[in-house]
Amino acid sequence: MSENQVDVVVIGGGGAGLAAAVSAAEQGASVLLFEAERELGGSTQLSAGMLTAAGTSVQAGLGVEDSAEKFFQHYQDLNQWLLKPGLVRAFCEHAGPSVEWLLGLGVEIPAKVSHDAHTPGLTRAGVEDVWRGHVPKDQGYGLVQVLDRARRRLGAEAVLNTRVERLLVDGGRVAGVVADGIDVRAGAVVVTTGGFARDPALRARYYPDAEAAGEDLFVVAAPGSRGDHFGFGEQVGASIAGEGWGLLLPTAYFQRLHHWQSGFPPPSRVLVNAHGRRFMDEDASYAVSSGIISAQDGPVWTVFDERARAGLPPGYAHWDAAHVLAEAEAGRTLRADTVEELAGKMGVPAAALRATVDRWNTQLPAGGEDPEFLRHRTLAAKGVTGPPEPIGQPPFHAARTLPAELVCTHAGLEINAGAAVLDERGNPVPGLFAAGEAGAGVLGPRYVGGGNAVANAITMGRIAGRAAAENASGT
Numbered sequence: 001m002s003e004n005q006v007d008v009v010v011i012g013g014g015g016a017g018l019a020a021a022v023s024a025a026e027q028g029a030s031v032l033l034f035e036a037e038r039e040l041g042g043s044t045q046l047s048a049g050m051l052t053a054a055g056t057s058v059q060a061g062l063g064v065e066d067s068a069e070k071f072f073q074h075y076q077d078l079n080q081w082l083l084k085p086g087l088v089r090a091f092c093e094h095a096g097p098s099v100e101w102l103l104g105l106g107v108e109i110p111a112k113v114s115h116d117a118h119t120p121g122l123t124r125a126g127v128e129d130v131w132r133g134h135v136p137k138d139q140g141y142g143l144v145q146v147l148d149r150a151r152r153r154l155g156a157e158a159v160l161n162t163r164v165e166r167l168l169v170d171g172g173r174v175a176g177v178v179a180d181g182i183d184v185r186a187g188a189v190v191v192t193t194g195g196f197a198r199d200p201a202l203r204a205r206y207y208p209d210a211e212a213a214g215e216d217l218f219v220v221a222a223p224g225s226r227g228d229h230f231g232f233g234e235q236v237g238a239s240i241a242g243e244g245w246g247l248l249l250p251t252a253y254f255q256r257l258h259h260w261q262s263g264f265p266p267p268s269r270v271l272v273n274a275h276g277r278r279f280m281d282e283d284a285s286y287a288v289s290s291g292i293i294s295a296q297d298g299p300v301w302t303v304f305d306e307r308a309r310a311g312l313p314p315g316y317a318h319w320d321a322a323h324v325l326a327e328a329e330a331g332r333t334l335r336a337d338t339v340e341e342l343a344g345k346m347g348v349p350a351a352a353l354r355a356t357v358d359r360w361n362t363q364l365p366a367g368g369e370d371p372e373f374l375r376h377r378t379l380a381a382k383g384v385t386g387p388p389e390p391i392g393q394p395p396f397h398a399a400r401t402l403p404a405e406l407v408c409t410h411a412g413l414e415i416n417a418g419a420a421v422l423d424e425r426g427n428p429v430p431g432l433f434a435a436g437e438a439g440a441g442v443l444g445p446r447y448v449g450g451g452n453a454v455a456n457a458i459t460m461g462r463i464a465g466r467a468a469a470e471n472a473s474g475t
Helices: 015-026 042-046 057-061 068-078 085-105 139-153 200-206 228-236 289-294 306-310 321-329 339-346 350-362 375-381 452-473
Strands: 003-011 031-034 121-123 133-135 157-159 164-170 173-179 182-191 246-252 270-272 300-305 334-336 396-409 412-414 420-422 428-434
Touching (some): 003 015, 003 173, 015 031, 015 042, 015 452, 042 139, 057 085, 068 085, 085 139, 164 182, 164 228, 182 452, 200 396, 289 396, 300 306, 300 350, 306 396, 321 396, 412 420, 428 452
Parallel strands (some): 031 157, 173 428
Antiparallel strands (some): 164 173, 270 300
8 A cells, every 4th residue: 555645635526626626726735636426526517606705896897885794694694693603704705705716717707787597697696685696607617617727727636536435544633535545645635525415315314304305306416426524524523514404496396307407487377385375486586485385384386377388488308388288198287277176186275276366467467566475576686577477378287396406415514714624522623624515514504595505615615725735734
């Protein structure tokens, strides 16, 4: 068994790992990055690449006044102050500079208004008071490519298709890793292995809400999201934070792919609960929508008519006119000639569902405003100029809807504001750092909106890499 020596080892080559490798190399550290899969990028590469951040040049270019302090207040309020203020404050303060760092490396985020997560520019990420979603050109793939070019330029080596087996620990200090049976000594180690969305046993243990979706659950996280960080944490008695937290997006039962492949439900629709009542803005951000749906008694249904079904744009896998028709023919999507008949199949009060549909038709489609749930404001933020159609053309449809698209998990190794992993007493584990989904404490019970996870990965990855380099050099 041979031994090698580097300043910093990074375990995992997604957004957090690449940010850590680049920032460590910028400090002059020698860096070796291990990636278990055959290519770099992880879940970041599969994402829209959006970053939630405050006080950036992109915002300033659009005249948006924002600050890390405002971001921090919103972040903590949305998460009911269940997260450690010191860590969240550090994240909010460094997220903006991390966006500027990416811009300096070559990421393109124009100072333009964007109405969705796929058009480069500044968009509404969640339920924030000012827009904070920074959408890069070429999405998550482009983000990864820019970081990887910086990694290669700075001489940080990457070893692909190699899964780290365990940490090397000497006298309570992390001193490297074992990979392919080879000891690789290091001054510091950064764990950026992603989440655990792909491991059913870990989901049942640390995020049972995902398992509650049953057969409707589908995972869009990267294949390498296997929870390796828990094994490393066990070696050093690391504290685990974020149990029970993660991101499940609301979907129709028949969806099995990310929304940009599955497609989108028709604009003319209402979400109703077991009482036959509409209960939310159907276009509310997933920062809050899954929580609202989960709070309802009994099943939730997306109700729409034949005109909405027939008008679905072609080319999508699931929210496609032919696919929804096939689901209705099979009896899985409910279908009826009248609203009252549909209510019977749904098991909801017919009078309540009729009142819900009538109220919808006389408000947003007819008058352009939604006085109860203010959906007209959400649609305007998405760039929609005209009101949706009324729900009136039979047959009427109802598709069971629930949080079932698992995007990311939030339980991992507890870290402090410097991205150091903490032990069960709350003390830093010497020589060990973590970031992204593997480093827990920033992602909370409420996802603040699109770009929360990517911003966490890049921001805390950058902090972790810099801290690891300083730790390795003894400064």
